Amino acid sequence: MPTAAPALFNLPAPRGPARPAKPMTVLSYGLGADSTAILLMFLEDPVRYGLEPDLSDLIVLHAVTGDEWPDSLSYVNRLVLPRLAERRVRVVQVARRGRHDADGVLVLEDSRTTSRIHQAGPWRLSDWLLTGGTVPQMASGRRTCSIKFKGWCLDHWALAEFGQATFRRVIGYHAAERSRMEKDTKIQDRLNQRAGRVICEPAYPLVDAGMDRAAVEAYVLQRLGEPIKKSYCTFCPFSGVCASRERHEERLRAHPDLAADALAMEYASMALNEPMSLYGTRSLYQQLTEDERNDGVLTAFEERLDAVPFSLYEVRRLYLPGRTKDCRRYHGARCARPRWWCRTERTTACRRDHASYETGADGEQVDLEPQCAGVTDGCRGSQVKGAAWRSVRTVWEGPRLEAKFTLLSWGREDGARLRRGERSQIKRLHYLDRGEGYPAAEAYLVAAPSGADDKNRESFERRWTEITGLIGTRWEPIRPLARYQRGRGSRVVPVVRPSGVAHVRALEVA
Ligand code: SF4
Ligand SMILES: [Zn+2]
Ligand SMILES: [Zn+2]
Known part of the structure; x- marks a missing residue:
C-alpha cells in the first residue's frame, strides 16, 4: 500500500478567519496612589488583568503638565520607575508643544528603561495660566487645565499610535469614585458612538477590586515601603484633586518657592479680575494668613513680589448682553437683527397675553415668533x-x-x-x-x-x-498687540515622536 512521501518542509497550517489582534492596554499614569497601585498590581500578576506575562502589551502613558510637586516626581523616579525598567515596561511621556493646539503634542520620552519623569515640557500649564493672567478654572463642570494639558495630549498621542485600532484604557478611579467612573464611561460611549467604532474600552481595576483610597494607599505603602503623597499641580485649587487643606499647606511650607509661585499667580489673576482667586470665594493668600505656621511662606511671597518685574x-x-431662549429658538445659531426680546426675557404675562400662534391643518397650535413690541408695562423681564x-x-x-x-x-x-x-x-x-x-x-x-x-x-x-464712546486705551500701550492667527492649522495636530511626526486630525473635546 503506497504511503505518502514524508514532507520535506512543514507546510503552514491552513488559515482560519483572522482573529482580531488583542488590544494594547494603556494606563494613564498620573503619578498618584491610584495609578501606582494599578501598576503594582499589573507587575505582580499581569495575566490576571488580561495582560501578556511579559507585559509587552502594556503602555504606561504620562502627560507632563510641568507643575508637579518635586516630591511626587522623586517618589516615582526612585520607587516605581526602576520596577518598570526591570520588567522592560514601555513608558511614554507626552506634553503640549506650545500654546496653540496646532503646535501639537511632543513625546518627551518613549522608552522601556525610563529612569525619570520629565519635570516639564516646552509649554507648561503655568505658562498658559500666567500668560493668560488667570488661575485654573472649571467650564461646564470640567477642569479646563486637565483637559488641555492631560486629556488632549493623551488622546492625540493615542490617535497617532493606534489609528483605527481599539485599545484598552485603564483609569485609576477607586471604589469610592463610582460616579466619576460612570461619567467617564458615558463620555467614552459618546465618543465611540460619534466615531462609529470602538476607539477604546475603559477599564477600572480599583473599582473592580473594591479598593477605596485608604486601601489603595495601604497597598502602595506595603509594596513600596514609603507613604505616597497626592500628585497634582502645586497651585491646583480643586478639592478632590488637591490634598486636604492641612496636607496641602504642609507641602507649601516645605516648598516656599513653589508656594510663592502659586501666590504670585493668584495675585496677577486677581489684579486683572478681582473674583479670580484660587478658591472661588476665598483666596489662597487669605487662607494661608489664618495659620501663623505659614508666615515663612508669606514672607517668601512678599520677597518674590519685590524681586520680579x-x-x-x-x-x-x-x-x-446674552441671547434669550426665544432668540435662539426663532433666530437660530446667529441673530443678525435682534429685537428687544432677543436680549431681554419676556415675562410670563407677556407670553400669556401676547402669544401668537397659528393652527395647523390637524388643528394643532404652533407657536410663532413673538410679535409683542414690548411697550406694555410688564412685558419686559430681566436682561440676559x-x-x-x-x-x-x-x-x-x-x-x-x-x-x-x-x-x-x-x-x-x-x-x-x-x-x-x-x-x-x-x-x-x-x-x-x-x-x-x-x-x-x-x-x-x-x-x-x-x-x-x-x-x-x-x-x-x-x-x-x-x-x-471712548477710543482705545487711556494710556499708551508700550507694545503692539501680537495677533496670533486664529484657528491656525487647528484641524490637524502634529504628534512629534522619536520615530517621526504623525499628523492626526484634531479631536473634539468630549
Ligand atoms: S492637578 Fe489640578 S491644576 Fe493640575 S491639571 Fe489637574 S486639575 Fe488642573
Ligand atoms: Zn434674536
Ligand atoms: Zn408683551
Whole structure:
C-alpha cells in the first residue's frame, strides 16, 4: 500500500478567519496612589488583568503638565520607575508643544528603561495660566487645565499610535469614585458612538477590586515601603484633586518657592479680575494668613513680589448682553437683527397675553415668533447676561515699588478714582465704573507681576467705542498687540515622536 512521501518542509497550517489582534492596554499614569497601585498590581500578576506575562502589551502613558510637586516626581523616579525598567515596561511621556493646539503634542520620552519623569515640557500649564493672567478654572463642570494639558495630549498621542485600532484604557478611579467612573464611561460611549467604532474600552481595576483610597494607599505603602503623597499641580485649587487643606499647606511650607509661585499667580489673576482667586470665594493668600505656621511662606511671597518685574496693566472689560431662549429658538445659531426680546426675557404675562400662534391643518397650535413690541408695562423681564470681553494692555514696566508710585501719580494727574479690591486689597485706578444691565463697561489701571499677555479680540475696539464712546486705551500701550492667527492649522495636530511626526486630525473635546 503506497504511503505518502514524508514532507520535506512543514507546510503552514491552513488559515482560519483572522482573529482580531488583542488590544494594547494603556494606563494613564498620573503619578498618584491610584495609578501606582494599578501598576503594582499589573507587575505582580499581569495575566490576571488580561495582560501578556511579559507585559509587552502594556503602555504606561504620562502627560507632563510641568507643575508637579518635586516630591511626587522623586517618589516615582526612585520607587516605581526602576520596577518598570526591570520588567522592560514601555513608558511614554507626552506634553503640549506650545500654546496653540496646532503646535501639537511632543513625546518627551518613549522608552522601556525610563529612569525619570520629565519635570516639564516646552509649554507648561503655568505658562498658559500666567500668560493668560488667570488661575485654573472649571467650564461646564470640567477642569479646563486637565483637559488641555492631560486629556488632549493623551488622546492625540493615542490617535497617532493606534489609528483605527481599539485599545484598552485603564483609569485609576477607586471604589469610592463610582460616579466619576460612570461619567467617564458615558463620555467614552459618546465618543465611540460619534466615531462609529470602538476607539477604546475603559477599564477600572480599583473599582473592580473594591479598593477605596485608604486601601489603595495601604497597598502602595506595603509594596513600596514609603507613604505616597497626592500628585497634582502645586497651585491646583480643586478639592478632590488637591490634598486636604492641612496636607496641602504642609507641602507649601516645605516648598516656599513653589508656594510663592502659586501666590504670585493668584495675585496677577486677581489684579486683572478681582473674583479670580484660587478658591472661588476665598483666596489662597487669605487662607494661608489664618495659620501663623505659614508666615515663612508669606514672607517668601512678599520677597518674590519685590524681586520680579512689575507692569501696569490697563484692563478694560465689556459685559455684553446674552441671547434669550426665544432668540435662539426663532433666530437660530446667529441673530443678525435682534429685537428687544432677543436680549431681554419676556415675562410670563407677556407670553400669556401676547402669544401668537397659528393652527395647523390637524388643528394643532404652533407657536410663532413673538410679535409683542414690548411697550406694555410688564412685558419686559430681566436682561440676559452674555459674554464678558477683556482687553489687557501693558502701559508701563519696572520694579514693584516704582509701579506703586506711578499708579498713584497717574491717578492724581488724570482724576481717576483709587480703590482697593474688596478681597484682594489690590489698589486699582478706576476711570470707568460699571453701570447697571447689559451692555456695560469698566476700565482700570492696576499693578501686577509682568507676564500676562497683552490681548483683546479683534472686534473689541469697535465694540468698546460703540458702547462707551471712548477710543482705545487711556494710556499708551508700550507694545503692539501680537495677533496670533486664529484657528491656525487647528484641524490637524502634529504628534512629534522619536520615530517621526504623525499628523492626526484634531479631536473634539468630549
Ligand atoms: S492637578 Fe489640578 S491644576 Fe493640575 S491639571 Fe489637574 S486639575 Fe488642573
Ligand atoms: Zn434674536
Ligand atoms: Zn408683551
